[in-house]
């Protein structure tokens with residue numbers, strides 16, 4: 001049984017790694033996204049048109065980062081920015097700038113949700129802290145209704161990381177790639193139902209010993 005932790009424990013490990021050990025957050029983000037890219041290429045090799053739906057934080061930052069990595073790997077990637085640009089995290093902003101150089105479309109329209117071969121859920125990760133409302137709720141519902149499989153980044157958006165409960169509405173993922181350790185919420189019956197196949201990406205550089 002692999003170890004499972006809470007959002008607070010994960011944040012502690014991340015902050016310790018970044019602020020005490022000194023591995024930059026962007027390095028962790030790149031390494032998390034490389035693990036995510038590898039899982040996507042392994043599990044969905046046929047997917048050519050991949051739409052990444054990004055929230056405003058670092059879960060969205062992972063999404064923008066993997067959009068670039070997948071384009072370099074020969075995929076056609078499109079980002080849908082679901083978050084408020086005024087709330088973009090520093091890392092999210094940096095990843096969006098990189099996507100500009102790689103000419104990756106960053107849209108606010110939703111029609112590529114229905115035409116994609118694969119959807120990447122990068123809306124919310126361990127930072128979710130309240131009920132999901134519009135516009136996110138309707139975007140999540142549209143993603144769940146689409147024909148494409150969904151791979152969730154770290155935690156299916158809308159699922160409480162610690163309890164597995166649905167915060168209003170949540171992504172029903174085929175696969176979830178969660179970073180460093182599994183999350184307690186994804187070991188619950190409900191969490192597993194929404195996470196689908198869980199892959200723990202455990203070598204992305206976070207210093208995680210107590």
Ligand SMILES: NC(=O)C1=CN([C@@H]2O[C@H](COP(=O)(O)OP(=O)(O)OC[C@H]3O[C@@H](n4cnc5c(N)ncnc54)[C@H](O)[C@@H]3O)[C@@H](O)[C@H]2O)[C@H](O)CC1
Nearest residue numbers: 028029057058059124125126127128129130131132154179
């Ligand atoms: N070592 C690692 O595991 C790393 C993980 N990374 C990724 O970072 C996210 C956590 O990022 P964070 O910015 O803290 O939060 P989120 O992106 O999950 O949430 C974004 C943002 O959304 C706001 N918010 C929360 N709940 C709601 C809601 N219901 N409605 C609207 N908005 C909401 C809140 O303000 C949050 O700030 C982690 O999951 C990984 O994907 C890093 O990449 C690096 C290493």
Ligand SMILES: [K+]
Nearest residue numbers: 121124155157
């Ligand atoms: K997510």
